[in-house]
Structure formats: C-alpha cells, structure tokens
Amino acid sequence: MMKIWGRDNSVNVEKVLWVCEELGLPFERVDAGGQFGIVDTPQYRAMNPNGLVPTVEVDGLVLWESNAIVRYLAAKHSAGDLWPNDLAVRVEADRWMDWGSTVFWPAFRPLFWNLVRTLPEQRNRTEIARSFDRSAEVLGYLDNHLADRRHIAGDRFTMGDIPMGCAVWRWLALPEDLLERPRPKYAALGRWFDTLSERPCYRKVVMRPLS
C-alpha cells in the first residue's frame, strides 16, 4: 500500500492527501515534520534529502516534491481526467501548479506563519502588511484567469486545481480581525472556491481549521 509521510496540517501534504481521496487510492499516513520530527533521521533523509514533507513510497518508488507526486498519481490513475491528455490543457494545469509554489506561496507564507503559527506578541507587523499586499496582488492574477473558466485548466476539475485549492483555503480562512483590512473581493476566485467546496474530498482534507 502507498505510504505517505507528513503531518496533515502541511499545505504540501494536503495536496497529496486530496488527490488520493479524489482517486480513491488507499494509503497509510505517518505523522512527520513539525512537532512529530522524523524528518531529520538518517532513514528519512535517505528517502528525502531535503528533510521536508511529504515523502511518498509507492510502486517501488520514493517520491518527494508535492506537485510531482500529484502529477505522478494523476497520470497513473486518472489520465484524461485529473491528468489532462490535451497538452494545451495540461500545460495550463502545470503552470498554475508551479505558480502556486513559486509565486503565491512565497508571497503568502509570512502572513500565514505570523498569524497562525506565531504568538501574538511575536508577530511582525511589517511582514504581515507586506505579505498581505503581495498575496492580494498575485491572487488578482488568478482571479483574472478564472474570470472566463470554471476551473484552473478549463471547465473541468484537474490536478491544476489542487495546489492553489489548498492555498486559497488558507487565505480565505484567516480571520478578518487579524488581517486588519478586508481581503479584496475577487468574484471569479470566490466562484471557483465555492465550486471546490462542493467536493467532499476538498472539505474533508483541506477545509479544516488552520493550524
């Protein structure tokens, strides 16, 4: 059976759990990372030299990098569906997956860490303000993209929705009073989130209290 190492409140672990749930793939999950440790042991580093989660053992392979894992599972189990066969559709899914890791997450991470994982007296107001503004700005790009399509790579749900689906829940679930200013009203992004939230697997794995 597939084995997944990673605490279930990690955004990158959530991507893998969500695709497994969508595809009905059985797995065993081992808590690792954060307060659970394990990631610095020689055994873990031998699987994943980065000492990060998730790591997945499946089909005799050891996989790391959450987007690569989502792609592998989608390609193997869901070709033509979560894994688009049409190259033009697939590259659209791919680029927003990568954009989530390289543009949105670096913008948003300081805001999330300060407000969710840092004691109030230790929060950095400058970082919070900068991170809020940059996150709001780049989410505007995704909002524009979604204006004329139901999902990230077109009208159907694909792997392309998974990384930013996980990230956007965190943005929306941050309490407004901690943000000190309202989130911009992004109509298309809101519509897309509402569509995702109709998916039982999204509700089960992603739409949980932030921690």
Ligand SMILES: N[C@@H](CCC(=O)N[C@@H](CS)C(=O)NCC(=O)O)C(=O)O
């Ligand atoms: N690019 C990697 C990033 C992995 C990553 O940064 N994971 C975080 C959790 S979201 C981590 O392992 N942090 C250290 C820890 O949990 O101990 C991926 O997408 O898998």
